[in-house]
Amino acid sequence: MSAAQRHAVRQLLRIAPVVDELGERFTAAGQELALVGGSVRDALLDRLGQDLDFTTSARPEQTKRLLSGWAESVWDVGEAYGTIGASKAGFQIEVTTYRSDVYDRASRKPQVAYGETISDDLVRRDFTINAMALRLPSREFVDPHGGLPDLGRKVIRTPGTPETSFSDDPLRMMRAARFAAQLGFQVAPEVIDAMRRMADRLDIISAERIRDELTKLLLSDDPRAGLTLLVDTGLADRMLPELPALRLEIDEHHRHKDVYEHSLTVLEQAIELEDRLPDGGPDLTIRLAALLHDIGKPKTRKFEPGGGVSFHHHDVVGAKMARKRLTKLRFPSATVDAVSKLTELHLRFHGYGTGQWTDSAVRRYIRDAGDLLDHLHVLTRSDCTTRNPRKAKALQRSYDSLEERIEQLAEQEELQKIRPDLDGNQIMAILGLTPGPVVGRAYKHMLDIRMDRGPLSEEEATAELLKWWAEQPEAAG
Structure with a gap:
C-alpha cells in the first residue's frame, strides 16, 4: 500500500460511520452511492475536511427521502441541479444525482441531464484528480481516467480532451489555475495550450462565478502560481486586465521596477x-x-x-x-x-x-x-x-x-x-442654529481643529467655534 493510500485509509476510518451508514441506506433502497471528487482527492492527500461529496443513481426526490430521518437536517437549495444537502455528525454532505450535462455553447449554465452510471458522471468532471470515486458501502475504488497516478505526479489533466472540458464549462480554465495555487500541482502542457486558445470563452461566464473562483485562488497558499498562469494564458486579460497591464x-x-513582479x-x-x-x-x-x-x-x-x-x-x-x-x-x-x-x-x-x-x-x-x-x-x-x-x-x-x-x-x-470637542447639538445651541449644511461645515471645522491641536476644553472649543462663526456669511445675516 502506498503512503497516499495509507493516508486515505486513515481519513476514511474517520468518516466511516457516516459513509458506511449512508451507503447501506442507499443500497437497501436499490440505489448506488459513492464518495466522489474533491472528497476522494483530499482523502488521498490527507487533507479531508468536514465537507463530503457523494454521487448517486437516485433522483433528487429519492435522495431527499433517503436522507430524511437519517440526517440531522436536509435542504434542497441545489435540487434544480440534482443536489440535495444535509448535515450529520458535524459533516456537511452533498449528494448529487449522476450527471451527464448538455451545454449550450453560448450559455452560462448547463442544461441539467442525469446520467445512468457512475462512468457518465466521472467523465464530465473537470480534472482527473477530481474524477475518482469510492463506491459505498463496498469501498471499491473507481478511477477510470488515471486520477491516482496524476495525483502522485502532481499533475492537473482533464478526463477527456481539454477542449471538450473547457467548452462544457469555461470556468474550468480558471479552476486549473486555482488548483495549481491550492495544491502546488503543475498543469499539463496540453491543458495550458487549450487555456491559451480558448481564453475568450471565459466571456460567457457570470461575474459572480469568476469572482468566487478568483477569491479561492487568492486565498490559497501560493496565489502567485495561479495568477501567473492566468496572465500567461491570457485568461487574466478577460477578467482582470489590470494585472497583465502591469507588465x-x-x-x-x-x-524602473518591474511593476508586475513587484x-x-x-x-x-x-x-x-x-x-x-x-x-x-x-x-x-x-x-x-x-x-x-x-x-x-x-x-x-x-x-x-x-x-x-x-x-x-x-x-x-x-x-x-x-x-x-x-x-x-x-x-x-x-x-x-x-x-x-x-x-x-x-x-x-x-x-x-x-x-x-x-x-x-x-x-x-x-x-x-x-x-x-x-x-x-x-x-x-x-x-x-x-x-x-x-x-x-x-x-x-x-x-x-x-x-x-x-x-x-x-x-x-x-x-x-476622534470626534470634535463639540458635537452637533452643542454647535447648534451655541450658534442658535437648526439642523442643516451650516452645522455640517461647523462640525468639520471643529474636527480639523481637533486633529491639529488635540483635545480642547469646552471653553477653548467654544471660543474656536465662535471665531469661525464670525467669519461666515450666515453670521452677518
Missing part, C-alpha cells in the same frame, strides 16, 4: 504579515489590496527628462480603477470600499520621511485609515521590495517609528474614536 516594458534608458512580491510579503491582522489570515482584503495597489501606474507613467520615470497620482487613479474592477466582478461593497481606500492610502507613509510628522499628521493618518489601520500597516510594510538592504532597513525603522508614535498617541487620546 510595463523596461529599457536601458528608462529603468506586485506579486508585495502580495507574497503581505501574506507573510497576515498574522499582524486582528483576525490573522488568510485575508481577502489585504491580498486584493497588495495585488492591485499599483494598478494606476500604467495610466500615470511619464518619462522624465534625464531618463527618470514617474507615476504621479497613481494612488488616486489606482483607487478608482480598483473600485471599478471589483464592482464589475460583483465583490461586496465593503470589500470594494476597503481595497479602494487602501490603494489610495498606500503611499501616505512615504511622506513621513525622517519621522518629522507632527502629531496632527499622525492623527490624520489614523483617522483616514479608520478600521483599516492594521491592514494599512501590513500593506505599507509589504510594499518595500528594494534589493538594497540599507534602504530596506531604513524604511522598516521609519515605519517602526510611526507605529510607536501611533501607539503613544493612542494611549493619550482615543484616536480611533
